[in-house]
Amino acid sequence: MSLKFVEAAAGHVPTGLLIRHILEGAVATAAExxxxxxDRFRYTYAAMAExxxxxxxALSALGVGEGTTVAVMDWxxxxxxxxxxxxxxMGAVLQTVNVRLSRAQLVHCLASTGATHLIFHADFATLVADILPDLPELTCHVLIDENGAVGMDGVAGEYEVLLAAASPPFAFVDFDENAVATTFHTTGTTGLPKAVAFSHRQIVLHALALATTMGWQPVGQGLRRDDVYMPLTPMFxxxxxxxxxxxxxxxIKQVYPGRYEPALIIDLKVREGVSFSHCVPTVLRMILDAADTVGMATLAPWAMLVGGSALPEALQNAATRSGITTFAGYGMSETGPVVAIARSAGENSAELRRAGRLVPLVAATTVDAEMMPQPRDGISVGELVLxxxxLTACYPGDSSSSDDLWRGGWLHTQDIATITSNGTVEIRDRLKDVIKSGxxxxxxxxxxxxxxRHPLVKEAAVIGVPDPHWGERPIAFIxxxxxxxxxxxxxxxGSLLAEHAATGQMPRFAVPARFECIDCLPKTSVGKIDKRELRNRTS
Known part of the structure; x- marks a missing residue:
C-alpha cells in the first residue's frame, strides 16, 4: 500500500520549525x-529583536555564515x-560554553566543535587569553566589556560597539529545519565532556511541548503570560x-541576573516582581540562606521548578516556609532537557518531589538489563529509557558512546526509576550511584x-564503598x-536511620557504615553534588 500526502497549491510555501519564528511571533504580539x-539595562521585545x-x-561582517560555530562565554x-x-x-551554530569547566575541558570542548568565533565576557578575559594558544581555529573574538575597564589585544571589537555600528535589518532566510542550531557538552561523566547537538526542529518542538505542559500545570506550579520570569539555571x-x-x-517579562549574587537575586525578585524561576537544589538553598540573611520573611509568590538532582523534602519544606512553591522536573543534557514535570492538584508535597508526569510527545518505559519492559505499577524498578x-541523535565523533546511548532503539538515561499507571516517573537513583549491598x-x-530532615544537617551525600563481605556498603557525608x-x-x-529501619521505612542494611562531617560537599560545574570526587576521597 502506498502512502498518501497532502496536496499543496502551486503558491504554497512550506514553513519549517525555525527558532526565528518564536521571536517574530513574540514581537508581533508583545512588542512593548x-x-x-x-539593574543595568531594560528594553522591549521590539528593541531586543532589533x-x-x-x-x-555584526557577526556576518566578521565572517559568520551558515554552519559556522560561534561560542559564547557569558553570565x-x-x-x-x-x-x-x-x-x-543565521544558520550558524551556537555553542554555549560551560565557563566552570577546567582549562583542559574548555580546550577540548571548543576544539571538538571547530568553533571559529567567540563572544566572551571580560570576567573571562584571563581564561580566554590562556586557552587561545591551544585553539588555532578560534581566530575571531568579541569582547563584552560592561565596565570599560578591560583592554585585550586581538579582539575584533567590543560587543556594544559592534552592535551600535551594525545596521538592521539583517536578511534572515529560511532553511532546513533539521539544520543544527546549538551544541554544548555534557558534564558529570567520566572522561572528557561529550558533545551533543540540537536542530531547529528539535528545539522548537521541545519549546512547544514544554510551553504546553507549563500551561496545563495547576495554579502556582506553572508558567503563564502574567508571570515574570528569571532563570537561575546557567544559560550555558x-x-x-x-x-x-x-x-x-x-x-512574558524576563529578568536576567547576570552572575549569581544571592542578595541581587533577592532584590531583583522583589523589585521586578519575579514569580517563576528554575534552578538546581544547591541554588535554591543559596537563595533561602540569602533571604534569611537579609531578614526576608516571605518571597511569595514564587514558583520554582527544581531539577538536576532530587528535590529533598527538607529543602522543599524550607522553601514553602519562605513562600516558594517548588516542584520537580526531570531531564538531562541529551534530552534537551525536559521530559517530565511534577504536578499536584492538592497539597501533596511528595507528588511535587517526584520527577513528574511525562510532557507531550515523550514515550518512556523502564527496562531490565536485557531490555525487558517492567510493569508500570509504581513499584517495579528498571532503567528509564526514552x-x-x-532527543539528541548521537554524541558527534563518538560512535561507541552513541551506540550505548541508543541501545535497543531507546535513549538510555542511566537512571533507575519506576513509572505509575498514569505516567508519573519517580527516579530512585543513578545507575552509577545505586549501592549494591549483599x-x-x-x-x-x-x-x-x-x-x-535532621535539623542540624544542611547538605548530605551517600556513596557506596567496596566491602569484602557485602560487596558495597554505604557511607554518608554531611x-x-x-x-x-x-x-x-x-x-x-545514626539513631534516626536505625529508627527508620526498625519501623520498616528502609532496610536495616541501608544504614550507613559510617558518617563523615565535612566543611562542604564538592559540586560539579552545574551545581550538582560531585559523588565521583567523594569516591576519590575514600579510595
Whole structure:
C-alpha cells in the first residue's frame, strides 16, 4: 500500500520549525513587553529583536555564515538571549560554553566543535587569553566589556560597539529545519565532556511541548503570560532548560541576573516582581540562606521548578516556609532537557518531589538489563529509557558512546526509576550511584532525603564503598553549620536511620557504615553534588 500526502497549491510555501519564528511571533504580539538585565539595562521585545538583527549583521561582517560555530562565554544576560536567537537564525551554530569547566575541558570542548568565533565576557578575559594558544581555529573574538575597564589585544571589537555600528535589518532566510542550531557538552561523566547537538526542529518542538505542559500545570506550579520570569539555571546549561525560549514564545517579562549574587537575586525578585524561576537544589538553598540573611520573611509568590538532582523534602519544606512553591522536573543534557514535570492538584508535597508526569510527545518505559519492559505499577524498578522528537541523535565523533546511548532503539538515561499507571516517573537513583549491598539495592537518594530532615544537617551525600563481605556498603557525608556539633549530629543521625529501619521505612542494611562531617560537599560545574570526587576521597 502506498502512502498518501497532502496536496499543496502551486503558491504554497512550506514553513519549517525555525527558532526565528518564536521571536517574530513574540514581537508581533508583545512588542512593548520588557526584558531586564540586573539593574543595568531594560528594553522591549521590539528593541531586543532589533539588537538580534544588529548582532547578526555584526557577526556576518566578521565572517559568520551558515554552519559556522560561534561560542559564547557569558553570565545569564540579555546578550545571551540575543545570541540564542541571532546565531541559529543565521544558520550558524551556537555553542554555549560551560565557563566552570577546567582549562583542559574548555580546550577540548571548543576544539571538538571547530568553533571559529567567540563572544566572551571580560570576567573571562584571563581564561580566554590562556586557552587561545591551544585553539588555532578560534581566530575571531568579541569582547563584552560592561565596565570599560578591560583592554585585550586581538579582539575584533567590543560587543556594544559592534552592535551600535551594525545596521538592521539583517536578511534572515529560511532553511532546513533539521539544520543544527546549538551544541554544548555534557558534564558529570567520566572522561572528557561529550558533545551533543540540537536542530531547529528539535528545539522548537521541545519549546512547544514544554510551553504546553507549563500551561496545563495547576495554579502556582506553572508558567503563564502574567508571570515574570528569571532563570537561575546557567544559560550555558542545556538552553537554560529551554525556558528562555518558552518565556519569549509566551511574551512574558524576563529578568536576567547576570552572575549569581544571592542578595541581587533577592532584590531583583522583589523589585521586578519575579514569580517563576528554575534552578538546581544547591541554588535554591543559596537563595533561602540569602533571604534569611537579609531578614526576608516571605518571597511569595514564587514558583520554582527544581531539577538536576532530587528535590529533598527538607529543602522543599524550607522553601514553602519562605513562600516558594517548588516542584520537580526531570531531564538531562541529551534530552534537551525536559521530559517530565511534577504536578499536584492538592497539597501533596511528595507528588511535587517526584520527577513528574511525562510532557507531550515523550514515550518512556523502564527496562531490565536485557531490555525487558517492567510493569508500570509504581513499584517495579528498571532503567528509564526514552523516545521523543527532540532527543539528541548521537554524541558527534563518538560512535561507541552513541551506540550505548541508543541501545535497543531507546535513549538510555542511566537512571533507575519506576513509572505509575498514569505516567508519573519517580527516579530512585543513578545507575552509577545505586549501592549494591549483599545482593540488594540501596537508594542513595532515599538515604540523603532522610538525613536532610535532621535539623542540624544542611547538605548530605551517600556513596557506596567496596566491602569484602557485602560487596558495597554505604557511607554518608554531611555538612552542618557548627562543626562543634558534629559528634551530636552523627550520633543522632545514626539513631534516626536505625529508627527508620526498625519501623520498616528502609532496610536495616541501608544504614550507613559510617558518617563523615565535612566543611562542604564538592559540586560539579552545574551545581550538582560531585559523588565521583567523594569516591576519590575514600579510595
Amino acid at each position: 513587553q520588557e526584558i531586564v538585565y540586573r 539588537r538580534v538583527h544588529r548582532l547578526a549583521s 545569564d544576560s540579555h546578550r545571551y538571549l540575543e545570541a540564542y536567537f541571532a546565531v541559529p537564525m 546549561h542545556v538552553h537554560a532548560w529551554g525556558l528562555p525560549l518558552v518565556a519569549t514564545m509566551a511574551c 523516545r521523543a522528537p527532540w 545482593g540488594e539495592w540501596i537508594s542513595s537518594v532515599q538515604l540523603e532525603d532522610l538525613m536532610l 555538612v552542618i553549620d557548627e562543626l562543634a556539633q558534629a559528634a551530636e549530629a552523627i550520633d543522632s543521625l
